[in-house]
Structure formats: structure tokens, C-alpha cells
Amino acid sequence: MSLLHRFALTATLLGLAPFAPAIAHHGWAWATNEEFRLAGVARQVRNGNPHGTMMLATARGVWTVEIGQPWRMEQAGLTDAILKPGTRLMVHGHRSARPNQRLMKAERLVIGGKSYNLYPDRPS
Structure with a gap:
């Protein structure tokens, strides 16, 4: 690899470094493979990009749910x-792979007996 190519690669990687936590967070890598359920009452709901979030009050405390x-x-x-x-x-x-973190990524919400499937193509 030439010196110019090495310089370009290094500059690119350094330019992406500040985004590493966001890139690592999105997707499913931060979550466990096990199915997880929470029941509760929505306290706050924010619809927007890059994804919506909800604060859910449960018997296990208040959780942040990516929706x-x-x-x-x-x-x-x-x-x-x-x-x-x-x-x-x-x-x-x-849920988050970090046991003490009250964070989960929703695949499906059930409200008033009706299911809302956010990821119909994702295998359960």
C-alpha cells in the first residue's frame, strides 16, 4: 500500500471515529438475542429520527424503549x-446486553389487545 493510500485510509478512519458509538448503538448488536417483554404505561413518547423512543413505567422501574x-x-x-x-x-x-441498563428495542407493541409489528421481516 502506498504512503498516499495509507494516509487516505488513516484520515478516513479518524474522520469516522466520533461516530463509532452511534454506529455501534444502531442495529441489534447492543441487544441480547433472547426475547424480552415489558408491560407498563407510556410516560413520554417521542416519534422521530433516527428512531422514536418511549419512557415506559413498569414494575421493574422506568425503561427507555426504542420504538x-x-x-x-x-x-x-x-x-x-x-x-x-x-x-x-x-x-x-x-433488552440491552448490559444487565443494569434499562433499555430495550421494541419489535412489537400490544395496545388494547391489538399487535403492532414494527419488524415484520425480522425472525423471532
């Missing part, structure tokens, strides 16, 4: 009128 990108929420049929603060629901998904 998907706006297009994914729309595709699942979830609207602001359905998922809002005060909504009782069950969340199915995967």
Missing part, C-alpha cells in the same frame, strides 16, 4: 393518537 423510525411506526399502523403518554401496553423485543 422505530417514523416510517416503521406508520407501516405498523401506530399513530400519535394510539401511542401517547398514559397508554397501557406490552412491549416485545430485546
Whole structure:
């Protein structure tokens, strides 16, 4: 590899370094493979990019739940009128691999007996 190529590669890698935590966080690598469920009441709901989040009050404490990108929420049929603060629901998904971290990524929400599947193509 020439000196110019090495310089270009180093510059590129250094330029990406600040984004490493965000790149590592998104996707599923940070979560366990085991299915996980939480039942509770939505305290805060934020729909937006890069993904929505919800604070869910449960018997296990307050959890942060990633609920998907706006297009994914729309595709699942979830609207602001359905998922809002005060909504009782069950969340199915995967929790953080860090045992003390109250964070999970939702695959499916069940509200009033109706399922909203955020990842229909993801194997369970």
C-alpha cells in the first residue's frame, strides 16, 4: 500500500471515529438475542429520527424503549393518537446486553389487545 493510500485510509478512519458509538448503538448488536417483554404505561413518547423512543413505567422501574423510525411506526399502523403518554401496553423485543441498563428495542407493541409489528421481516 502506498504512503498516499495509507494516509487516505488513516484520515478516513479518524474522520469516522466520533461516530463509532452511534454506529455501534444502531442495529441489534447492543441487544441480547433472547426475547424480552415489558408491560407498563407510556410516560413520554417521542416519534422521530433516527428512531422514536418511549419512557415506559413498569414494575421493574422506568425503561427507555426504542420504538422505530417514523416510517416503521406508520407501516405498523401506530399513530400519535394510539401511542401517547398514559397508554397501557406490552412491549416485545430485546433488552440491552448490559444487565443494569434499562433499555430495550421494541419489535412489537400490544395496545388494547391489538399487535403492532414494527419488524415484520425480522425472525423471532
